[in-house]
Every structure is written in structure tokens, then in C-alpha cells.
Amino acid sequence: MPDVSGHDLPTDVLACIELCVDCHKACTQTAMHGLQTGGEHAEAGHLRLMLDCAQICQTSADFMMRGSDLHEHVCRACAEVCRRCAADCERLAGDDNRMAACAEQCRRCADACEQMSRGHARGMTGAAAAVRGDGRDTIARSDPVQTRGRSTERASGGRGAKRLSGRRG
Numbered sequence: 001m002p003d004v005s006g007h008d009l010p011t012d013v014l015a016c017i018e019l020c021v022d023c024h025k026a027c028t029q030t031a032m033h034g035l036q037t038g039g040e041h042a043e044a045g046h047l048r049l050m051l052d053c054a055q056i057c058q059t060s061a062d063f064m065m066r067g068s069d070l071h072e073h074v075c076r077a078c079a080e081v082c083r084r085c086a087a088d089c090e091r092l093a094g095d096d097n098r099m100a101a102c103a104e105q106c107r108r109c110a111d112a113c114e115q116m117s118r119g120h121a122r123g124m125t126g127a128a129a130a131v132r133g134d135g136r137d138t139i140a141r142s143d144p145v146q147t148r149g150r151s152t153e154r155a156s157g158g159r160g161a162k163r164l165s166g167r168r169g
Contacts, residue, residue: 082110
């Protein structure tokens with residue numbers, strides 16, 4: 001699958017995207033199962049956590065598919081939400097195979113997203129290094145368009161930053 005710049009996404013990124021999409025589906029379906037089951041499975045806090053998990057997983061997949069240079073931040077948040085959701089689903093699993101399967105899917109997604117956030121934090125990686133041709137990093141990642149320096153410069157020195165700095169709430 002190519003990113004928005006036409007470069008193929010690395011295998012580890014594609015695997016993480018797939019796990020995020022699968023976790024989104026598992027949490028959404030299991031939330032509906034919880035509503036039907038009732039009791040603790042339908043507690044507002046539990047359902048909210050499952051829907052939060054589903055949403056952050058979809059958002060993480062979207063950021064990676066676009067090759068966003070911000071995906072490591074979203075993946076870090078996704079890993080945290082998935083771990084909390086896994087623990088809560090495990091707490092309620094008992095004999096409920098659906099809840100146990102959701103917990104396992106959340107753990108898999110959390111592990112992959114954590115790896116994405118750690119790998120990217122070491123610097124420009126994979127496709128982006130290949131685009132630039134400097135070979136500074138050999139870890140396959142989806143950051144194909146911008147270097148961190150340009151992204152940071154744009155975020156802190158562009159018109160948007162000046163406009164926002166003048167606003168006081």
C-alpha cells in the first residue's frame with residue numbers, strides 16, 4: 001500500500017495498521033455485545049473505554065496510512081488506551097470468549113503501536129531516509145515526505161504558529 005507520496009509503506013507499518021483496524025472492529029463489536037449482555041459489561045466507564053479504544057485505533061491507522069510525521073504520538077496514545085482496554089476486558093472476561101478475544105486483540109495492537117512510537121522516536125526512518133537518500137536510519141517506518149526538522153520548523157515558525165500565539169482565551 002503506498003502512502004500519499006506514492007511510496008510503499010514498510011511491512012511493519014502495514015502490520016500495525018492492520019492490527020489497529022482489527023482492534024477498532026473488535027472493540028466496536030464487543031461494545032455492542034456488552035450492551036446486549038448487560039450488567040458489568042454495559043457499565044458506562046467500560047463502554048466508554050472500549051469506544052475510546054476503537055476510535056484511537058482508527059485514528060492511528062489513518063495517521064500511518066497518510067504517512068503523517070505525527071503518527072508516533074498517536075501510536076503512543078493508542079498503546080496506552082489499548083492496554084487499559086485490554087485490562088478492563090480481561091477483568092470482565094470470565095467465561096465470555098468475546099471479551100477475552102477483545103482483550104487479546106487490544107494487547108496485540110498495544111504492542112505494535114508501542115513499537116511504532118519507540119522506533120520513530122529514534123529519528124527519521126525507512127521510507128523517509130530512502131527518499132532523502134542519506135541512509136541515516138534503517139528501521140522501516142512511514143515518514144516519507146518530511147524530515148523532522150522541516151516539520152518542526154513549519155509547526156513552530158509558520159503562519160499558523162504566529163496566528164495562534166496572538167490569541168488569548
